[in-house]
Amino acid sequence: MKIAITGGAGFLGKKLARALLDDNELGVEEVVLADMVAAPDELTEDGRVRSVVGDVTDPDLLADAIRGDTDSVFHLAAVVSAGAEADFDLGMAVNLDATRTILELARKHGNKPRMVFSSSCAVYGGDLPDVVTDNQQITPQNSYGVQKAIGELLVNDYARKGYVDGRSLRYPTVVVRPGKPNKAASTFASSIIREPLQGDEAICPVAPETEMWLASPRTIVANTRHAHDLDGAAFGPWRTVPLPGFTATVKGMVDALAEVAGPDVAARVKWQKDPAIEKIVYGWPARLETKRAEAMGFKRDTDMQSIIRAFIEDELGGKVA
Amino acid sequence: MKIAITGGAGFLGKKLARALLDDNELGVEEVVLADMVAAPDELTEDGRVRSVVGDVTDPDLLADAIRGDTDSVFHLAAVVSAGAEADFDLGMAVNLDATRTILELARKHGNKPRMVFSSSCAVYGGDLPDVVTDNQQITPQNSYGVQKAIGELLVNDYARKGYVDGRSLRYPTVVVRPGKPNKAASTFASSIIREPLQGDEAICPVAPETEMWLASPRTIVANTRHAHDLDGAAFGPWRTVPLPGFTATVKGMVDALAEVAGPDVAARVKWQKDPAIEKIVYGWPARLETKRAEAMGFKRDTDMQSIIRAFIEDELGGKVA
Ligand SMILES: NC(=O)c1ccc[n+]([C@@H]2O[C@H](COP(=O)([O-])OP(=O)(O)OC[C@H]3O[C@@H](n4cnc5c(N)ncnc54)[C@H](O)[C@@H]3O)[C@@H](O)[C@H]2O)c1
Numbered sequence: 273m274k275i276a277i278t279g280g281a282g283f284l285g286k287k288l289a290r291a292l293l294d295d296n297e298l299g300v301e302e303v304v305l306a307d308m309v310a311a312p313d314e315l316t317e318d319g320r321v322r323s324v325v326g327d328v329t330d331p332d333l334l335a336d337a338i339r340g341d342t343d344s345v346f347h348l349a350a351v352v353s354a355g356a357e358a359d360f361d362l363g364m365a366v367n368l369d370a371t372r373t374i375l376e377l378a379r380k381h382g383n384k385p386r387m388v389f390s391s392s393c394a395v396y397g398g399d400l401p402d403v404v405t406d407n408q409q410i411t412p413q414n415s416y417g418v419q420k421a422i423g424e425l426l427v428n429d430y431a432r433k434g435y436v437d438g439r440s441l442r443y444p445t446v447v448v449r450p451g452k453p454n455k456a457a458s459t460f461a462s463s464i465i466r467e468p469l470q471g472d473e474a475i476c477p478v479a480p481e482t483e484m485w486l487a488s489p490r491t492i493v494a495n496t497r498h499a500h501d502l503d504g505a506a507f508g509p510w511r512t513v514p515l516p517g518f519t520a521t522v523k524g525m526v527d528a529l530a531e532v533a534g535p536d537v538a539a540r541v542k543w544q545k546d547p548a549i550e551k552i553v554y555g556w557p558a559r560l561e562t563k564r565a566e567a568m569g570f571k572r573d574t575d576m577q578s579i580i581r582a583f584i585e586d587e588l589g590g591k592v593a
Numbered sequence: 594m595k596i597a598i599t600g601g602a603g604f605l606g607k608k609l610a611r612a613l614l615d616d617n618e619l620g621v622e623e624v625v626l627a628d629m630v631a632a633p634d635e636l637t638e639d640g641r642v643r644s645v646v647g648d649v650t651d652p653d654l655l656a657d658a659i660r661g662d663t664d665s666v667f668h669l670a671a672v673v674s675a676g677a678e679a680d681f682d683l684g685m686a687v688n689l690d691a692t693r694t695i696l697e698l699a700r701k702h703g704n705k706p707r708m709v710f711s712s713s714c715a716v717y718g719g720d721l722p723d724v725v726t727d728n729q730q731i732t733p734q735n736s737y738g739v740q741k742a743i744g745e746l747l748v749n750d751y752a753r754k755g756y757v758d759g760r761s762l763r764y765p766t767v768v769v770r771p772g773k774p775n776k777a778a779s780t781f782a783s784s785i786i787r788e789p790l791q792g793d794e795a796i797c798p799v800a801p802e803t804e805m806w807l808a809s810p811r812t813i814v815a816n817t818r819h820a821h822d823l824d825g826a827a828f829g830p831w832r833t834v835p836l837p838g839f840t841a842t843v844k845g846m847v848d849a850l851a852e853v854a855g856p857d858v859a860a861r862v863k864w865q866k867d868p869a870i871e872k873i874v875y876g877w878p879a880r881l882e883t884k885r886a887e888a889m890g891f892k893r894d895t896d897m898q899s900i901i902r903a904f905i906e907d908e909l910g911g912k913v914a
């Protein structure tokens with residue numbers, strides 16, 4: 273099986289690549305990592321990895337990454353929320369046009385590759401009910417959400433036409449993200465766990481009672497693979513699935529940190545409201561009823577404590593500062 | 594006020610142009626009719642009409658039609674359902690790319706024109722509830738519906754960014770359409786009224802009990818103008834509005850024809866099922882609850898009889914064959 277991952281050097285792309293390479297049953301011949309950033313040695317040292325460094329807005333780069341014998345495409349490259357909001361043209365080019373280029377490549381090749389598109393709960397917004405069901409209309413309130421919603425629609429239509437065997441997943445906010453904060457408005461949700469565990473202070477810009485819709489990297493990678501492995505027919509007439517997550521208050525997240533790593537670590541979280549971030553975050557749904565995904569066998573995280581423990585294990589070598 | 598209407602030589606474009614030109618309170622200085630087809634003399638003989646003949650997929654044509662001093666754009670040009678399904682690239686170019694070009698023109702001009710985008714109930718499809726509410730998710734099952742849904746999303750985002758004062762309307766199936774049948778799968782809904790009234794037979798390709806969601810041309814033109822005249826704030830955070838319509842069975846439509854024009858006229862409708870058309874039409878919603886539109890002052894037709902009478906008056910000079 274030959275696989276291409278756009279955004280393959282990113283947070284989720286790297287984890288997905290690792291999981292695919294480690295799966296002995298899948299028969300992976302090649303994993304292409306297409307990203308602006310070079311993939312880490314830890315991945316490229318595997319002879320099956322081909323790193324394609326460049327911009328996905330360049331059709332030649334995509335044509336190099338996705339060829340006529342590519343079986344599966346995981347399209348993860350994206351400009352995240354605050355980035356697409358700050359640079360409208362960049363967001364349109366990366367989040368919309370590159371998605372369309374990939375779909376057109378698949379259509380041109382005619383080999384109907386599987387394609388998993390990582391969408392987001394940012395497609396929801398505005399006046400939302402307390403619980404968002406699978407039938408909720410999409411009313412994105414930022415350009416990133418609009419571009420993801422358009423990507424979903426295109427993937428659906430190209431799938432319906434038989435040009436690609438596509439499926440789109442609406443990811444919850446994924447915690448805990450390792451490394452540095454990024455340009456997503458949700459970045460604090462990872463910072464308030466990650467920084468304290470490494471001995472640093474972190475600022476929480478929203479009220480303690482703020483609820484968020486979360487999933488762990490392990491679950492997201494597993495669900496992304498599950499979406500890939502499912503038969504197309506399992507999606508019925510609509511190939512977009514809001515993924516399961518769990519609801520936590522920010523206070524609940526910090527309490528879980530105290531439970532796992534002690535109150536001194538949790539005390540490194542400082543509360544300092546940022547109205548701009550608050551406004552964005554309060555517009556996101558925090559409670560979804562994801563019956564369809566569950567019926568299709570997608571998994572759900574259960575609690576913040578185990579996510580924090582997994583982060584310490586996966587990213588900090590088991591050590592807390 | 595300077596107005597541009599794309600698709601201005603089409604069924605609804607011509608009627609809208611007439612209504613705008615006839616409105617003495619609006620202060621119309623110019624109505625540009627941008628269409629592949631030349632506008633009829635009846636319109637161009639008005640000194641305020643500028644006919645721009647060409648393809649909306651040509652950015653130069655659009656730049657000629659929509660200038661820095663254009664106050665309002667009604668974007669009606671489209672490849673209809675069966676057309677976009679038969680020629681995927683044409684549908685994408687006309688229904689998606691041209692819409693984006695218009696939005697980019699407005700952004701470039703920086704004068705924030707009003708823009709009304711004619712979307713469609715074809716954005717719905719697949720597994721639908723008996724009654725579609727304003728909160729219904731969009732799951733289009735044809736490329737036309739996908740392209741309209743993307744147009745709505747783009748209009749929303751360009752409006753949110755302040756690039757255009759846009760609003761999108763989801764039109765019901767508009768009856769009775771004059772002239773020849775077109776490439777819309779719904780075209781029979783007009784044929785079964787229009788042809789008999791002119792002495793010809795018409796074939797109804799769906800079962801008599803088939804329900805449809807309908808509106809009259811008069812109401813659509815009035816509602817399109819109403820959408821234009823409303824203050825942007827009236828739309829709140831979401832600038833797409835499913836328009837009111839009414840539900841009629843095909844049998845009810847033919848019964849209304851008998852009532853208005855006599856049983857001999859109605860007997861000119863022949864019933865001959867076409868499974869391809871049936872499949873498409875059964876996928877459309879026939880009952881919508883359009884609370885939001887009604888609260889915003891959009892109008893609703895009440896019965897088929899008055900629509901048939903209006904058609905006879907507006908299109909047949911009051912005469913039935
Ligand atoms: N992490 C989350 O909480 C979350 C939530 C919802 C959706 N998603 C979606 O999941 C996907 C992966 O997210 P992530 O957290 O791993 O993001 P990330 O930012 O860590 O990774 C994205 C990768 O895409 C690459 N990229 C961006 N623009 C590019 C361009 N023009 N050309 C080539 N490469 C480019 C970046 O270099 C980066 O490595 C994204 O599509 C994101 O929108 C993530």
Ligand SMILES: NC(=O)c1ccc[n+]([C@@H]2O[C@H](COP(=O)([O-])OP(=O)(O)OC[C@H]3O[C@@H](n4cnc5c(N)ncnc54)[C@H](O)[C@@H]3O)[C@@H](O)[C@H]2O)c1
Nearest residue numbers: 600602603604605628629648649669670671711713764767
């Ligand atoms: N009539 C309906 O029942 C109905 C229902 C839902 C939505 N709509 C939408 O309302 C709008 C108007 O509908 P209508 O019934 O008047 O359609 P129509 O087909 O009568 O008019 C469309 C006009 O657009 C023009 N056009 C098409 N492609 C073009 C191109 N590439 N360049 C220039 N001009 C082009 C055509 O020449 C035509 O005059 C359309 O956007 C349609 O999708 C109509």
